[in-house]
Amino acid sequence: MSSTALYTCLITIHRATNVPVSDFNNFTSDPYFHISLSVNIGNGAPQILAHRTRTERSTRDPTFDSKWVVSGIPSRGFNLALTLMDEDPGNHDDKLGQAVLWFPFAGQTFEEGWESGEQEYDVHKRKGEFKSRVGSFVAKAVTREKVGHRCRVWVSVKVVGKAKSQTDHRIYTLGPRAAKAPNEDHSQPSLKASTFVANRLQLAGPVPTDLRHRYVGFAPFIKAMFKRKGIEGMILHRALHRQHTFIYNWAKSTVYGITSASEDEDHRQEGEGDSGEGKGNSLSTESEAFARQLLKMTSHGTHGRIFTYVIMLDGEWRFTETGEEFSIQFLSKHTMHSDVSIEIAFSGEFFVRSLHGDDTSDEEHTSPSHPSEYELVIDNDSGTYRPRSDLLPTLQAYLASPENLAAFGRVIAMDGFDEKLKKWKENRTNVKSEFRNSKGKGRENGKVV
Template sequence: MSEEEKRSAPAQDAQTPEDESRNNSEKTLEEPSEKSNEDGQAKEKPEQQEGPAGGFDATPVSPAPPGYTVKITFHRAHDLPMADINSLSSDPYILAQLNTSLPSRHKEDPYLRLRTPTVRRSTEPVWDFPWIIDHVPATGFKLKARIYDEDPADHDDRLGNVHVSVPALSEDFPGIKEGSYKIKKRMGSKRAYAIRAITTCLRTTKHFGGHLVVSVEILGRSQGDGGRAYTVGPMWWTRHYSPLLGRITGQKDPGDDEPTQGENHEQSPKSKTERYDFQANQFQLRGPVPWQLYHRFVEFKPFVKGMFTSKGIRGFLMSKALHHQHARVYNFDRSTLTGRFDHPSHEATMKFLDLVHYDQGGRIFTYVLTLDALFRFTETGKEFGIDMLSKHTMHSDVSIYIAFSGEFFIRRLKHPHEDPTQSPQSEHNGRNGKGSLDENNPSHPPDSIGGGPPGDEPVKDPKYYELVIDNDSGTYRPNAKMLPLLKDFLQANFVGLKVVTLDCQGDAELMGKMKDEQREKKKREGSHIVYRQGSLGSSISSSDEEELDEMAGGQMNGAARP
């Protein structure tokens, strides 16, 4: 399937500019407050567990009849205000939120949200971006669409709101065909509307008020149990570039196959400090995430709860800092790339492998899987000197509840693996002590396999790769018993890719061995670039260079494991 690659991006569960400093446990939009089941009885409490509060939560989804599969399409907008006085235009996108009468398991559960692509320099933007949600109840929904002007150098200006209310759904629902809704200006940017008013008076524009065109249709009855609404399509992806300071440390000469690190480090002139782009990725997977994948942050320190709930001065400041770091890492600007697929496919799996650079360079990634199947991940390692209070907390945007988190990496196989759909029901891989170490099908690393990096281009077939993923996250501490469910979910979304799961405790020795092999591979094949978090437009100081020197020395001398 063809894919769009634009200099803009969609994103789900995004933090709105107004919401950045709000309490994560409060819901500011219209949402049902009822948290009991249909009989009015309180939900079952999860079993008591030893250790600090948090981690796996066994609270079940409230039972409900099957709902409907609803497709919402954001077509276009007319007569938007002008947020940029220089170009007399805006860079608009929509942040949409869907509210239903379905009770959430906890009031802190994240919103069901979608961010559309950004349309550049236009007051007449055309998105035609679909959002397909499953198990929307017969009691209907309320859709709130906030229109913003994207401004990477400053905060995003709100251009207005649109509310779409559908009080009931049924087989006879006629749908909404390109309905035009007036944009409410009450919460919009006064500056943007002032520019619009001036141009209207000067007859440069004809109308002062804007409209948003939206369609709603029912695709049919949802299958399976109801109780929660979730995204089933499209499978969109984004690649974000964050500005960082970088220092090349011992870049391997292409003409020298295996120079020793000591020789390279000592004979090279002082490395040059430059800017590099740190890549962050998002991939919307097809829901639903298994309901059992439900984890809360762990209160391993007294300050952690305040950080997630924004309680107290310390908690408020730490939460705000992490929200800011999330916005920095998943920054939206003209360099952001995006595309989408209608459903899980070979092409979607190839795009995922492209986002992780196949098996090049021995990369290890930190990831978070949200409750609505949004897969966020960035490369991790000691060369990334990024000042983050918590990597998984940053990836989740300080979400109290997520589905799963940990680390993963990609390995290339010598032979194409068997179709996982033809094998017996998935089991956790690591506990047998074998993991992905298939004697009949060596992987790289640790074995040397031709036909791929670093000498050749990556093999463009997902059957030659395996995704090794674990639950190594101190922030949420996912339950190892849920790994088989995670494996099945990922294999269903990444068609043709072999998935291997490891328990960070039960398989600690095997996991450590495999990650050490990845790091050794990175020393041999990686680019040897160290990174440090920088700011937009910031200059490089002598202290920055000294810090990069220390980081570079630590990397070359085998610093402590991340």
């Protein structure tokens, strides 16, 4: 019935005008929107999803055209809170204002074909920080009224169809396949072995319902840290939150993008054909683009790289390289990645490697291979959340699904205590150690194991 139907919606944040001034040097800002979508299902706390637009630099009239595809939306609609922020990596981001919206319009319900068109809304600056309001008044006085004062945002919502599942009453992100990492030169797939990069990738939802793990309070201070109880708990919680913010912060060096099938078309036009036992012929180009992005972010598995990861309940995959040379090795790694979240979907370590076992491949791939020539090996090696080993097949099926990494030649989910896996990791650690000791010289150091 339409009253209980679930829909997939495309939300677009088009642009904004007269953003409050945050930078007094040139009377501009570095604005972005943090978007919170909430749905009240009537039997508990509302479900909430979050999305972030890219940052537009040194402007008061940014154009975002940021698209967000969310599924599982009930016909009665959702609440959308748009918080306008100014990016300030050296300090903390400043809140410039907020607009709170409801879709569909009063007296309406969602149905197939419904769309709002571009709608204009006020961004209320009184919900922003005092500094930004003062900045706008100063700019207006200095420029003799040339600086506009009324901040507006343009938003549109479109129902693109019914949700794939009409029984799963969770909201989840379908797209965009956003990727975020510091600005490294990805024209070559291999970064320096000592380069520390924090990565985020948005997996297509919904995350399987069974993939839900709560922190394991194996010591009193762990419980205190997650629940922010007592002085020790509050200090630890704040310290890990600050570490998460520092490592995953946005700055001018940050690369944010949407994986696109057009990149795969470019590879094909350059003469790269499908490979991997014919599997590539049946794969969607979107899956290939997503797999290529993961290969870039992991430098194609060169130099024995191993990554620590968490997958959040909303499908966001966060990971960094792990190793003795990185200070992250000495933190509570999975707690930091999750930003001290009480529950996550899954956590552990992973690496990518060539299916062909080429241990003497060149250090740099001048023409990156097709994703079907690689495999992803992922485990549940996490003392903080201790994901269940019996759910590894569920994790494997989710990651290897056509919506995610089906373009990989193989995806293997293994128990962290598996002796074969331990041996593989040991070999990779040795390769990395050899590379570091020899400062990257020689053909052997670029091998993939």
